[in-house]
Amino acid sequence: MTTPTIEQIYQHGSVRQYKSYPVPAEMVESIVAAGQRGSTSSNLQMYSVVAVTSDEKRDQLATLCGNQAHIRQAPVFLAWCADLSRLERAAEMRGRQVVTNGAEHFLLAAVDVAILMQTATLAAESLNLGMCYIGAIRNNPREVIELLNLPRLVFPICGMTLGWPLRKPRIRPRLPLDAILHWETYDTSGEELEKSNNNKTLAAKLLDISYDTLRYQVKKYGLE
Amino acid sequence: MTTPTIEQIYQHGSVRQYKSYPVPAEMVESIVAAGQRGSTSSNLQMYSVVAVTSDEKRDQLATLCGNQAHIRQAPVFLAWCADLSRLERAAEMRGRQVVTNGAEHFLLAAVDVAILMQTATLAAESLNLGMCYIGAIRNNPREVIELLNLPRLVFPICGMTLGWPLRKPRIRPRLPLDAILHWETYDTSGEELEKSNNNKTLAAKLLDISYDTLRYQVKKYGLE
Numbered sequence: 001m002t003t004p005t006i007e008q009i010y011q012h013g014s015v016r017q018y019k020s021y022p023v024p025a026e027m028v029e030s031i032v033a034a035g036q037r038g039s040t041s042s043n044l045q046m047y048s049v050v051a052v053t054s055d056e057k058r059d060q061l062a063t064l065c066g067n068q069a070h071i072r073q074a075p076v077f078l079a080w081c082a083d084l085s086r087l088e089r090a091a092e093m094r095g096r097q098v099v100t101n102g103a104e105h106f107l108l109a110a111v112d113v114a115i116l117m118q119t120a121t122l123a124a125e126s127l128n129l130g131m132c133y134i135g136a137i138r139n140n141p142r143e144v145i146e147l148l149n150l151p152r153l154v155f156p157i158c159g160m161t162l163g164w165p166l167r168k169p170r171i172r173p174r175l176p177l178d179a180i181l182h183w184e185t186y187d188t189s190g191e192e193l194e195k196s197n198n199n200k201t202l203a204a205k206l207l208d209i210s211y212d213t214l215r216y217q218v219k220k221y222g223l224e
Numbered sequence: 225m226t227t228p229t230i231e232q233i234y235q236h237g238s239v240r241q242y243k244s245y246p247v248p249a250e251m252v253e254s255i256v257a258a259g260q261r262g263s264t265s266s267n268l269q270m271y272s273v274v275a276v277t278s279d280e281k282r283d284q285l286a287t288l289c290g291n292q293a294h295i296r297q298a299p300v301f302l303a304w305c306a307d308l309s310r311l312e313r314a315a316e317m318r319g320r321q322v323v324t325n326g327a328e329h330f331l332l333a334a335v336d337v338a339i340l341m342q343t344a345t346l347a348a349e350s351l352n353l354g355m356c357y358i359g360a361i362r363n364n365p366r367e368v369i370e371l372l373n374l375p376r377l378v379f380p381i382c383g384m385t386l387g388w389p390l391r392k393p394r395i396r397p398r399l400p401l402d403a404i405l406h407w408e409t410y411d412t413s414g415e416e417l418e419k420s421n422n423n424k425t426l427a428a429k430l431l432d433i434s435y436d437t438l439r440y441q442v443k444k445y446g447l448e
Contacts, residue, residue: 001250001251001254001351002254003347003350003351004228004229004350005228005229005232005346005347005349005350006254006258006347006350006351008229009258009261009262009343009346009347010258010261012261012262012263014263025407026225027225028405029401029405030225030226030230032401032404032405033401034230034233034234036398036399036401036404037233037234037236037395037398038233038236038342038345039236039238039342039345039356039357041357041359042359043396043397043398045398045399045404047404048404048405048406048410049404049405049406050406050407050408050409050410051405051406051407051408052408053407053408054408057408081410086403086415089412089415104362107334107362107381108359110331110334110335110338111334111335111337111338111359111381111382113335113338114334114335114337114338114339114342115338115341115342117339118262118263118338118339118342118343119233119342119346121262121263122229122233122343122346123227123229123230123233125229126227126228126229126230127225127227127230132263133263133265135265135266135332135335138328138331148409148410149409149410149411150410151410154410157331157335158335171261172267173267174260174261174267174269175260175269177253177256177257177260179310180256180260180269180271180272180273181252181253181256181272181273181275182272182273182274182275183249183274183275183277184274184275184276184277184278184281185274185372185373186272186274186305186372186373186374186375186378187373188313191310191313
């Protein structure tokens, strides 16, 4: 069961090597505007994106985000942010007050951001651009906030490099659908099936895929 | 600057009235499998989705999720969950331990879930299905967790109704791009521009769009 959109989705892979050509500002505008068409909780649009093209600033961002070389190489870095400050400004201008400090608001804004940025991603990939999410934007949030001049109530959720792929990206493996999709209630029998059907257990699959990451996480959180 | 994918993205509107036809299980599988192709942090795939088709269970979910009638009407309800339990099971099977209780892990999983579900949404809409996100799945998380038999470390981030739209959905207004997209550093001059260029200030726009919601939020959080 496929469509051109689904075919495009299946071509996705993260791009970590880019050509040196710039991405026109109009193109960034088009993809962010497309992202805005995605759902947003109660239409509150609690998000902002900061597009960074300056070499110096991308260099600083690379240093802050785990020294990933493609942040220096890609012509555009996008910082996708939860933004509760605009709502506060809007309410203030009407002489009203809005409470924006709850965990629920933060989670809601984070989900809105992710819907925005993934919609923008699919728009970008349809224009033959490539991208890679930078979760490491949360490694040094204070420094990133300062660098991008983010006001109170604006928090970077995810970064992204954007540019023209040097080559077709590698498509990464995923867990079998049965391990992810449950019917009516949560059920781990999809995992058991994996175990009984072949020697490559779910554990092996998951850890083969992300073993280095897991080891990193385990080390980071002080367990070995 | 447009592509067939961008054109499709611009057709999105939340669907709250559905035809009574069922959605074939294979179709749900196709869209969740497409969702899996989206980026996931370090390929950890910390998500699960529970697809609910039973009338009784959808009725219970409707009651738990703000009594939204379309949860009873749509043939499928999808509960998109952050899932840190699979990683824990996988690590245990290898005699390892992973720390999965930090706020960073939760946020990371929530973003992964949102990327998964928005990719699946665009796949679904390309098949002419309609959907509506149900943030109210977090209104009564304990009861939803019990109903769906979610184990420890699995948390519902967002619900979704899925089915065949009764009619073309209404496309909702959005803030002007300048209010959302900032260049190099965060900058509210896009908002000021809105103010000076016409009487309809950003505050008015944002509050006209979501005034009822804001009033609801204000009331919910005890301010009037």
